[in-house]
Amino acid sequence: MDTVLTGDRPTGRLHLGHYVGSLKRRVELQNNNQPKEMYVMIADAQALSDNFDNVEKVRSNISEVALDYMACGLSPDKTTIFIQSQISELCELSFYYMNLVTVSRLQRNPTVKSEILLRGFKQSIPVGFFTYPISQAADITAFKANIVPVGEDQLPMIEQTREIVRSFNTLYKEVLVEPKAVLPENETCLRLPGLDGANKMSKSLGNCIYLADSADEISRKIKSMFTDPTHLRVEDAGHTENNPVFTYLDAFCRDEHFSALWPEYQNLEELKAHYRRGGLGDSKVKKFLNEIIQEELRPIRERREELSKDLGYVFDMLKKGSEHARKKAAQTLDEVKTAMGINYYR
Ligand code: TRP
Numbered sequence: 001m002d003t004v005l006t007g008d009r010p011t012g013r014l015h016l017g018h019y020v021g022s023l024k025r026r027v028e029l030q031n032n033n034q035p036k037e038m039y040v041m042i043a044d045a046q047a048l049s050d051n052f053d054n055v056e057k058v059r060s061n062i063s064e065v066a067l068d069y070m071a072c073g074l075s076p077d078k079t080t081i082f083i084q085s086q087i088s089e090l091c092e093l094s095f096y097y098m099n100l101v102t103v104s105r106l107q108r109n110p111t112v113k114s115e116i117l118l119r120g121f122k123q124s125i126p127v128g129f130f131t132y133p134i135s136q137a138a139d140i141t142a143f144k145a146n147i148v149p150v151g152e153d154q155l156p157m158i159e160q161t162r163e164i165v166r167s168f169n170t171l172y173k174e175v176l177v178e179p180k181a182v183l184p185e186n187e188t189c190l191r192l193p194g195l196d197g198a199n200k201m202s203k204s205l206g207n208c209i210y211l212a213d214s215a216d217e218i219s220r221k222i223k224s225m226f227t228d229p230t231h232l233r234v235e236d237a238g239h240t241e242n243n244p245v246f247t248y249l250d251a252f253c254r255d256e257h258f259s260a261l262w263p264e265y266q267n268l269e270e271l272k273a274h275y276r277r278g279g280l281g282d283s284k285v286k287k288f289l290n291e292i293i294q295e296e297l298r299p300i301r302e303r304r305e306e307l308s309k310d311l312g313y314v315f316d317m318l319k320k321g322s323e324h325a326r327k328k329a330a331q332t333l334d335e336v337k338t339a340m341g342i343n344y345y346r
Contacts, residue, residue, distance in 0.1 A: 007041030
């Protein structure tokens with residue numbers, strides 16, 4: 001039986017990039033009928049590794065992320081949603097895994113390298129941050145997850161985890177499971193651009209549509225989206241590639257949207273062809289995109305609003321999820337200590 005684990009750092013609300021890149025997929029995975037164990041973790045301890053001076057930011061975003069999860073359709077009946085810091089076994093596992101990883105191996109991790117640059121740590125890299133790939137290996141192996149649905153930037157973490165698993169199993173005993181990363185199938189979903197079209201959708205760049213945005217905010221953001229800068233007049237021929245309006249249509253638009261909303265075209269290819277020929281204005285395409293995104297996000301926003309009225313329920317769900325997750329992690333930790341020969345009293 002498959003065991004699926006993934007998670008997010010609670011440093012902000014989740015946005016459309018998270019939605020197409022992973023949330024949608026997780027919900028589909030949760031709801032398909034294949035038997036599996038599924039865990040989704042709010043990685044607050046990892047978020048603290050570069051926000052230790054801003055605990056409030058991490059703390060306050062735990063419920064925001066939990067609301068986003070549940071609004072998208074993750075259900076506590078089928079998925080164990082839990083908070084990383086509540087599972088102290090993860091720290092213990094990390095401590096033993098640290099022996100299996102060299103400093104130079106950590107220095108080669110491309111994601112950590114670029115994060116260090118981005119955060120301007122230079123020579124003053126906090127040890128906790130530098131070693132978070134080890135703690136992520138603990139997150140994954142504690143649950144014996146074999147499937148880890150993630151974005152591309154997380155591939156080095158999965159590779160590091162696999163190396164730790166192989167070292168541990170060879171050195172001590174075959175206890176841990178090698179995980180496999182699962183990426184979104186389609187290129188567009190792998191890296192949804194931001195409203196500016198120049199970068200990936202990212203909170204720090206202010207180019208996001210959030211799952212919690214109001215209908216008005218969404219319309220305003222879509223109206224202000226970057227398009228093809230050479231498409232000055234309606235008659236001009238336009239470019240659809242590197243044009244985020246069309247990239248979002250690639251991600252969200254289905255043929256049914258045309259029959260329901262814009263019967264002049266049969267499908268996205270026809271719309272694109274018209275835009276490329278010239279004679280199609282950006283505002284019309286944006287209006288169409290707006291209707292599609294509104295339709296997709298409306299039920300999510302409404303569920304989110306409903307759920308946010310009872311945060312007591314949300315935290316209760318997280319507490320139960322964390323208790324359940326902790327049992328599994330404790331079981332693995334016990335096997336790990338036995339394999340290492342450090343369970344002395346039995
Ligand atoms: N590193 C992930 C992120 O930045 C969060 C994370 C922590 C995670 N532990 C994990 C993801 C384990 C998958 C598996 O979003």
